Amino acid sequence: MASTTRTTTKVMTAAEAVARFVRPGATLGMGGQNIGRCPMALTHEIIRQRIGDLTVVGCNLSIGMDQLVGAGLVRRTESGSGNLERFGTTFCWRRGIETGTLEHEDYSHLAMVSRFLAGEMGIPFMPTRSMLGSDLLAPAGAATSPTRGERPGKAVVTQNPWNPDERVVLVPAMRPDVSIVHVQRADPIGNVIIEGFATHEPEMMRASQHVIVSCEELISTDEIRAHPERTTIPFIYVDAVVVQRYGAYPTSTYGYYDYDGDHVAAYQQAARMGSPAIDEYLHMYVWGCRIFDEYLDRASDRAALDALTTSMQEML
Amino acid sequence: MPQPPRAAAYSRQELMVIEAARQLRDGDVVFVGTGLPLLATTLAQRTHTPNVVMVIESGVIAPLVRPTPISVSDPKAMYRAMKLGTLREVLGSLLQRGLIDVGFVGGAQIDRYANINSTQIGPLGAMKRRLPGSGGANDMASHCRRLLIITHHERRRFPERVDYITSPGFLDGPGGRQRAGLNPDFAVTVVTDLAVMENDPQTCALRIVRLMPGIAVEQVLAETGFTPTVAPDLTTVEPPAPDILRVLREEVDPGRVYLKAEESVETVRR
Numbered sequence: 001m002a003s004t005t006r007t008t009t010k011v012m013t014a015a016e017a018v019a020r021f022v023r024p025g026a027t028l029g030m031g032g033q034n035i036g037r038c039p040m041a042l043t044h045e046i047i048r049q050r051i052g053d054l055t056v057v058g059c060n061l062s063i064g065m066d067q068l069v070g071a072g073l074v075r076r077t078e079s080g081s082g083n084l085e086r087f088g089t090t091f092c093w094r095r096g097i098e099t100g101t102l103e104h105e106d107y108s109h110l111a112m113v114s115r116f117l118a119g120e121m122g123i124p125f126m127p128t129r130s131m132l133g134s135d136l137l138a139p140a141g142a143a144t145s146p147t148r149g150e151r152p153g154k155a156v157v158t159q160n161p162w163n164p165d166e167r168v169v170l171v172p173a174m175r176p177d178v179s180i181v182h183v184q185r186a187d188p189i190g191n192v193i194i195e196g197f198a199t200h201e202p203e204m205m206r207a208s209q210h211v212i213v214s215c216e217e218l219i220s221t222d223e224i225r226a227h228p229e230r231t232t233i234p235f236i237y238v239d240a241v242v243v244q245r246y247g248a249y250p251t252s253t254y255g256y257y258d259y260d261g262d263h264v265a266a267y268q269q270a271a272r273m274g275s276p277a278i279d280e281y282l283h284m285y286v287w288g289c290r291i292f293d294e295y296l297d298r299a300s301d302r303a304a305l306d307a308l309t310t311s312m313q314e315m316l
Numbered sequence: 317m318p319q320p321p322r323a324a325a326y327s328r329q330e331l332m333v334i335e336a337a338r339q340l341r342d343g344d345v346v347f348v349g350t351g352l353p354l355l356a357t358t359l360a361q362r363t364h365t366p367n368v369v370m371v372i373e374s375g376v377i378a379p380l381v382r383p384t385p386i387s388v389s390d391p392k393a394m395y396r397a398m399k400l401g402t403l404r405e406v407l408g409s410l411l412q413r414g415l416i417d418v419g420f421v422g423g424a425q426i427d428r429y430a431n432i433n434s435t436q437i438g439p440l441g442a443m444k445r446r447l448p449g450s451g452g453a454n455d456m457a458s459h460c461r462r463l464l465i466i467t468h469h470e471r472r473r474f475p476e477r478v479d480y481i482t483s484p485g486f487l488d489g490p491g492g493r494q495r496a497g498l499n500p501d502f503a504v505t506v507v508t509d510l511a512v513m514e515n516d517p518q519t520c521a522l523r524i525v526r527l528m529p530g531i532a533v534e535q536v537l538a539e540t541g542f543t544p545t546v547a548p549d550l551t552t553v554e555p556p557a558p559d560i561l562r563v564l565r566e567e568v569d570p571g572r573v574y575l576k577a578e579e580s581v582e583t584v585r586r
Contacts, residue, residue: 010568026523032389033389033403034374034387034388034391035373035389035390036388036390036391044582049447050502051408056473057538058449079449080449080452081448081449081450083449083451084387084571085350085386085388086350086387087385087386088387089446089447089448090515094446097446098443098445106435106449106450107450108450108451108452108453108454108455108458109373109450109452110403110404110408110411110452111455112414112456113402113403113407114404115403117404129412129458129459129497129498130454130459131454131458131486132453132458132484132496132497132498133481133487133498134458134482134484135435135440135481136435136450136454157381157497158321166497167497195375195400195402196391196394197375197389198375198400198401198403199374199375199389199402199403199405200402200404201402202402202404203402251389252391253387254391254394258391259387259390261386271456272392278471308582312445312510315391315392315394315395
């Protein structure tokens with residue numbers, strides 16, 4: 001398929017989008033936060049195609065990242081946190097770090113979003129006043145933190161050139177090779193409307209070389225033009241639009257459906273137990289499904305999904 | 317003076333939430349995660365400090381939280397918010413910018429100088445257990461002038477020195493924050509099921525300022541890995557007023573999502 005201009009239609013299947021834009025060894029930007037709007041349909045497709053050696057980056061990394069780790073596809077993560085709050089930690093991630101099979105670099109959430117901000121602005125780094133005095137300045141794996149931030153590559157402590165009494169931390173720009181984000185609405189050329197909270201996604205999407213979005217609803221470009229102030233991310237940044245109803249399931253999509261706590265808990269149980277439970281989970285719900293709709297059928301049913309929608313409607 | 321009628325029974329955990337709520341002042345802009353901090357802030361908002369403004373890391377500004385959110389991305393935490401924005405807006409343009417009064421943080425370890433560890437058990441280079449990491453906690457400890465911590469009081473949670481400084485307290489003591497380039501205008505209150513500890517203005521070390529009802533100083537010391545001093549004006553935490561307890565139970569966490577679940581084995585119902 002020839003994509004000659006940025007206004008060519010970008011609607012394609014998850015399988016096509018992932019095959020085209022996610023390469024082995026890529027730095028993958030993860031949308032969503034905790035149990036909100038995680039790009040599960042796109043994550044499943046990466047697992048289905050077994051695209052590995054990934055570096056996964058984001059602010060809070062949760063169930064999507066953990067499934068990629070559980071599938072053995074992740075070499076490294078860089079984030080502010082890994083957890084699912086009330087549902088516990090991200091167990092595959094934790095196990096990977098503790099056993100040394102997964103590299104991880106810690107930043108604060110503000111430091112990570114500052115890195116994406118530098119990336120989207122086309123500048124090499126961004127100052128922040130977070131992380132000062134903390135062990136977050138030490139590179140991962142360091143036995144001590146004697147030079148706190150002296151090593152370029154993670155963070156550098158320096159003076160404000162205009163006020164030498166003031167210290168700042170410089171964090172390097174983060175430009176993911178490709179980001180995956182699940183959104184409420186998009187048009188065929190990739191104009192994106194995110195409703196409700198948006199976490200780190202706007203900065204991350206604008207910083208990325210490629211962006212794949214999955215959306216609950218495909219709208220027309222005329223609708224975008226009728227209310228251009230509603231556009232969160234314009235088409236210029238976006239490479240692929242995948243239409244996938246319930247594409248964040250079992251996490252929630254603001255305005256559309258609530259999270260499915262039972263299914264999140266079922267995943268967490270498998271993730272906590274590790275092999276073979278996690279492999280069985282992935283075989284059952286990802287490798288054993290040709291497309292995401294098959295997973296939705298196995299994990300839930302129409303009535304249950306409708307109930308999640310009703311639950312969200314009641315909260316608006 | 318006739319005493320107001322006391323609640324028939326309350327758990328230490330309930331009192332911990334109520335005591336944390338008492339630390340908030342009307343008009344405070346409070347950066348809050350989920351769990352007990354959210355209960356405390358919601359309780360304060362529905363009782364003595366109606367003008368408390370909540371800010372939540374996912375980008376939520378000024379919600380009227382519905383019971384009981386289990387995540388910062390839970391729509392219940394966004395109910396009737398005035399703005400649903402981005403992480404950079406709240407962590408950068410409010411918190412780092414200096415517009416947040418109080419931050420709630422949690423952690424596996426809190427040391428004498430109120431440094432907080434939510435990254436790993438075991439020192440740098442010798443990790444034993446990986447924890448979730450900073451999230452926005454380091455940002456809160458770096459930029460808030462007042463930090464509130466709610467935690468169970470267990471010896472392993474209060475070591476002399478944390479294994480890893482995720483979120484800076486007073487670092488190595490007086491002048492520590494200034495030397496690191498952090499704002500020295502900083503105060504920490506730790507509310508536990510045994511006591512309330514605050515930083516000593518001179519030494520920066522946490523000291524016992526209030527005891528939970530029925531708890532002796534010795535019990536607190538036995539459950540603290542470092543040896544805190546005792547404030548000269550040591551007092552006892554006020555038991556909950558019945559109407560406050562009712563709001564907590566019936567409006568803030570009616571499903572006892574956190575109140576029940578976070579009750580540890582040693583927390584006895586009085």
